[in-house]
Amino acid sequence: MLAEEVRLEPEKFPEIDAFASEVVASMPIAGAQKAVLSRHAEEALASAWIEGLPLSEQIRHLKEDEDPGQTTDRGDAATNADRTRKEEGVAETASEKVALLGATQRKSLLTNAYRNLAIESLREEERIVSRLSQDPISVRQRDIQDNDLLSEFQKQKLSVERETQANEQVTRLSVANWLVSTEAGNQFEPDHQLRTDKAFALFEEGDVREDDHIRGIVNSKGIVPGSFVARVLNTGPATPNDEIGRDHETLQEIASLNERAVEFSGKTRDLQKRLNIWVALTGGSGLSPEVAARRIAHGISTEDSVAITESGAAPSRQRVLSSPTEEVVLVNLRNMLG
Secondary structure (H helix, E strand, C coil): CHHHHHHHCHHHHHHHHHHHHHHHHCCCCCHHHHHHHHHHHHHHHHHHHHHHCCHHHHHHHHHHCCCCCCCCCHHHHHHHHHHHHHHHCCCHHHHHHHHCCCHHHHHHHHHHHHHHHHHHHHHHHHHHHHHHHHCHHHCCHHHHHCCCCCCHHHHHHHHHHHHHHHHHHHHHHHHHHHHHCCCCCCCCCHHHHHHHHHHHHHHHCCCCCHHHHHHHHHHHHCCCCHHHHHHHHCCCCCCCHHHHHHHHHHHHHHHHHCHHHHHCCCCCCHHHHHHHHHHHHHHHCCCCHHHHHHHHHCCCCHHHHHHHHHHCCCHHHCCCCCCCCHHHHHHHHHHHHC
16 A cells, blocks of 8 residues: 555655654564565565656666666665765665665566556557647647657657658648639649649548549649549449449539540540540440440440540430440441441
């Protein structure tokens, strides 16, 4: 009970140590037994005092007492304490308390302190990383460098991470401001395309539907996000049909918002060609989005693709088949566009 009180409030050591000595002295036992009991009480209280200190202080006091020039015999405790105070400037109470401990006990306490410090250090690093992911600018470099729980390696790593995250946050704010500004977007400007892509990546982290983000960006700046373009063009048998259909319907919607954004997206105008194919399949040939998506996933023949893209797939020039099969659609597509 007394040891736990010291562990919780180390500054009470002198008071509790004096009380324990009085209790032992008042016991009706032989002097030799009192000496043994007094020694155990001193060691228990000294050990509790060490454990109640911050981990960095525990290690400092216990390491100082490991000076190879000092003996570990308890009979030399006063000499050790005097030399420590003189040479290292350690407070008298600290050196004398550590001197009450045996060598084995000191090593055990030091080992535990190192282990606990390692655990606390990892927890502190995780806490700071969490703060950096939420608001890196709120974490100052001084908060990292002055943190006694972190090793030099951790401080260096977290400092670099802080700068990276802070710069990224500044970039995000800049991109968001540009997106809502009145400045017109120019898809032929690499910097504008880069800002658009960053804005789209930023929106992807939110809860709003992706197609709403794409429409908003195209409506605001007239530029199609590069990652969306790549996803539309790089479809294959492994791509889910519902994803293909959803992306192509979004493509058709943004083309209605800004025709030039789709027409001039990319150097080869592949996005416009893909839009023409989608319109021809779903509009002129009457395929459902699901069937059209399956046709695109498994590939449109070169002949069909050329015919469609050369025609422009204008809906007014297409006639809808009733209940078409895929085979009939392809034949009709060649006849219609040929």
